Amino acid sequence: MFPRALLCVALAAACSPALADTVWMKNGDKLSGKIKVFDGGKLLLETPYGGSIALDWKQVQTLESDQELLVKQDAYSGEKAKSLQAAEDGKVVLANGEAPKTVELASIQQIMKPKPVVEDLSWKGNVDLAMDYKRAETDSDDYDIDFKTTARHGRWRHQAEGEYNRESKDEVTTTNNWSAEYALDRFITEKWFWQGRLEYKRDHIEDLARQRTVGTGPGYQFWDDELGAFSLGSLVNRTDYEYADGGKDNFYSLAMKWDYNRYLIGKRVEFFTNGEVGKPLGGVAEYALDAEVGLRYKVTEWASLNLKAEKDIISGTRDSDLDKTRYTAGFGVAW
Known part of the structure; x- marks a missing residue:
């Protein structure tokens, strides 16, 4: 025995x-x-x-x-x-x-760990999904899907993100928009980088139907490690507005971008915020703000729950101001 x-x-x-x-x-x-x-x-x-x-x-x-x-x-x-x-x-x-x-x-x-093709490639990202179905005196459906990913190798960093929102009440669509952005950073030193970025927004409901932005400028990476990252960037942007009735505006602006995230409680909880505030150099708009703040709780190494608040303001547009606030709760995957 x-x-x-x-x-x-x-x-x-x-x-x-x-x-x-x-x-x-x-x-x-x-x-x-x-x-x-x-x-x-x-x-x-x-x-x-x-x-x-x-x-x-x-x-x-x-x-x-x-x-x-x-x-x-x-x-x-x-x-x-x-x-x-x-x-x-x-x-x-x-x-x-x-x-x-x-x-x-x-x-x-x-x-x-060395990667198969680009040995020093570092790739991370997340996809978040929020849905809300309500059946009562007023039926409502609400969808929110967004992703963000970053890949870095050597002096180069690629960043891509996108979002889709749709909301309807009693079969009438009240929100239907999407956006996509790509940014390429070239690090000049370990902290300073130069960024070029492209952004496109499409709204099927609001009067401001399309926004196209091309920008470039310097940025500073305060830190970027396994526990979080924080960067600030200053950009000179060229923005084109296209309205639902076919009208168009274009202008140059100065903008400040931020991107911050930090893991807390043993990498189980992540606090994050990112966004951009801009001031047009012409008279098309007074200012613009596009910001997001939230918490993400990691259930497993790849699955998470999230709470987010988003704010989108464009003050002083042609017909009326745009001011949207959106709160979502959902789940997602991260890598």
Whole structure:
């Protein structure tokens, strides 16, 4: 009976997944798990006992990993290591067969899993869906779908987002609009970048039926890591308005864009806000605001619940001001 029990324990140990990565901290702690990424001064370690743990890189003494990892000692180029081996305090060995290389931890800016084609490609995004069906004295249907995705490699960053809204009451459509935007950033330094962007909005209900915007200008990335990001951009825009009756306006404007998100409570809750406020240089409109703020709760690694508030204002248009406020609650997926 006893040998059989030992055999079962041995088989269970052999079948259980090994924790390939180990991190030694300066205070003497030793943590085991799987290294997900190092960026923005935080090493993200996935553990079976505490989920994702963000470790302060300055407090790491050394580390080891059996994974193949891309180690970047500057913002734009990296070295692929077949594994990492522990070294003396403040150092790590990049193991590459017969040519191991010892580097200072302080010199490392990023560690990530290399991608198949573009090794340093970082891609993240989310799709959110909100629906509301009401059957009473007044029947109403409400749909809201939006997505946002960001891909970065080297000095380049691509950002795309879009949204579709539709609302009807007693089979009469009261809201029907969609928008799409693409922005391309070229980083000049680690923080400063230059952005070019295109935006198109289509509204099938309001008098202001179409908006087309082309803009360019500098921006500053305060931080961008696994726990969140914050950037500000200043743009010079060319905007074209097209009204439902065929009338048209166009003008130049100065605008400020912001994009902020931050994970809270162990990366379970995300607070986010983004938007743009602009001041036309001509007399077409007084000002314009397009903003969003919300919370996203991660149910699993990919599924989430969200609460959002959106505000869209265009003051001083040809016929009347546009002022919309929208609140939604829904679910989504993230990667």
